[in-house]
Amino acid sequence: MGILEDWGWDARWAEAFGGGAGGLFPARLIEERRGLFQIMSERGAGPARTTGSMRHKANDRADLPAIGDWICAEALPNEGAALIRRILPRRTKLSRRASGETAQEQVIAANLDVVLVMTALNADFNPRRLERFLAVSLESGAAPVLVLNKLDACGEPEPFLEQARRAAGGAPVVALSAKTGAGLDALAAWIKPGRTIGLIGSSGVGKSTLINRLTGGERMKTAATRASDERGRHTTTHRQLFMLPQGGLLLDTPGMREMRFWDSEQGLKKTFDEIDSLAPSCRFKDCVHDSEPGCAVKAAVKAGTVAADRLESWSRLRREARQARRKRGGGRGK
Ligand SMILES: Nc1nc2c(ncn2[C@@H]2O[C@H](COP(=O)(O)OP(=O)(O)O)[C@@H](O)[C@H]2O)c(=O)[nH]1
Ligand SMILES: [Mg+2]
Ligand SMILES: [Zn+2]
Structure with a gap:
């Protein structure tokens, strides 16, 4: 196994990278310290920086490199740091x-x-x-x-x-x-x-x-x-x-005092699967399991098959997720 495989490289990443046209080489972002990056490539570990044009084109912080990203890098012969040219599409993204105050996604x-x-x-x-x-x-x-x-x-x-x-x-x-x-x-x-x-x-x-x-x-x-x-x-x-x-x-992710939702609606559905799986049985399609008649979730709470504190928790987190969606402008993201 090569050095890149040790750091998570596989055939799918190779495909996403394409060839090494234009002297680009694949690397993983393995360290971030005050905006300075270290990347790992076949050449070993070394510093890297974003280009002005990448920073300029970024609509959001999420468009900039984050730890764990696979990137296309370019070595600059007269400089210590490599350039981060492109971020390969992320397979997963913890945001x-x-x-x-402004709604910004932090990856x-x-x-x-x-x-x-x-x-x-x-x-x-x-x-x-x-x-x-x-x-x-x-x-x-x-x-x-x-x-x-x-x-x-x-x-x-x-x-x-x-x-x-x-x-x-x-x-x-x-x-x-x-x-x-x-x-x-x-x-x-x-x-x-x-x-x-x-x-x-x-x-x-x-x-x-x-x-x-x-x-x-x-x-x-x-x-x-x-x-x-x-x-x-x-x-x-x-x-x-x-x-x-x-x-x-x-x-490790130090300094995470709070974990405010960015886009968590799908994650909430999975976390509260026992509630989500009952929702199709509610009379109203958009039932929020509060005071609607014919609510299958409320009925399950009454019957003791869904815990009341889980429904309460779901309700609070869902409100927060909705609010987060409004703040980020509705259509963006998934
Ligand atoms: N009793 C006990 N203390 C632990 C354990 N793991 C960590 N600690 C202590 O908990 C405190 C916080 O640990 P730390 O690793 O700095 O937490 P972090 O803030 O999540 O990185 C330290 O005093 C640790 O020694 C454990 O398994 N048992
Ligand atoms: Mg710590
Ligand atoms: Zn319901």
């Missing part, structure tokens, strides 16, 4: 609404195969937040896995697991301890050479600890080391793909 990561949605088995555990992260992950096109961390510090995990399974909408649920390594074997089913795995979750759930354990090093600063550090020093949005010793690529 949120960028912070700030958190491109071409993830799997998203580990992480939470901790403690007082921070929140099924509603899981549903939000799950909807965003499912919308991306990647396969989500719920990871419940800090199993070592949890006296009674079963009630948490039960709630997580209900929030998971069919996605696999794994409980483990990034600290002790207990339960980590379960992740082996998703970690494969050439596969790209993203990690999302609130700050403090143990994402960096898990990356350090899986990479077998101190790649990421964890909260404990940060506390003894100067405040704010690590609040940069540094993103990097790590190659695991057994193969497979792992991406």
Whole structure:
């Protein structure tokens, strides 16, 4: 296997790239630090930058390169950095609404195969937040896995697991301890050479600890080391793909305090599959399962086959998704 295959290259990417006409070569964007990119190609790792014309033509931040992107690069003989000429069409795209008032899509990561949605088995555990992260992950096109961390510090995990399974909408649920390594074997089913795995979750759930354990090093600063550090020093949005010793690529997403919806309507349908699958039985086609007569979902809540808190959660998230759609101007996106 060549170096590109280790980073996820395959026949489909080769086809999307076409030939190397005009001295272009394929590369993957593997690191982003304050707008500076590192790419990986057959030539190894090196810096890259966008062209003025790409920045000029971009309608949206999403038209600019994001970590995980496969690109057509051009080497400049008299310059250190390669030029990013074109972004190959993304297979998956993990997006949120960028912070700030104007509606802008921020691509958190491109071409993830799997998203580990992480939470901790403690007082921070929140099924509603899981549903939000799950909807965003499912919308991306990647396969989500719920990871419940800090199993070592949890006296009674079963009630948490039960709630997580209900929030998971069919996605696999794994409980483990990034600290002790207990339960980590379960992740082996998703970690494969050439596969790209993203990690999302609130700050403090143990994402960096898990990356350090899986990479077998101190790649990421964890909260404990940060506390003894100067405040704010690590609040940069540094993103990097790590190659695991057994193969497979792992991406941390630091500094994600919020996960506002960009386009999550399909993701919500999958997250709340038990509700979505009943909707065709409602009397009204556009039933929002609130106070409409003949609502099959409400009937299911009454009968106890759909949980009331799930319907409540769905209703709130759906409103937010609708609002997000209006903000981005209706027709755009899917
Ligand atoms: N008890 C326990 N603590 C953990 C575990 N994983 C992480 N932590 C601790 O949780 C805190 C936050 O971890 P960190 O990896 O920085 O979280 P991040 O913000 O998601 O990257 C640190 O103090 C870690 O030592 C675990 O499995 N068990
Ligand atoms: Mg971290
Ligand atoms: Zn209904």
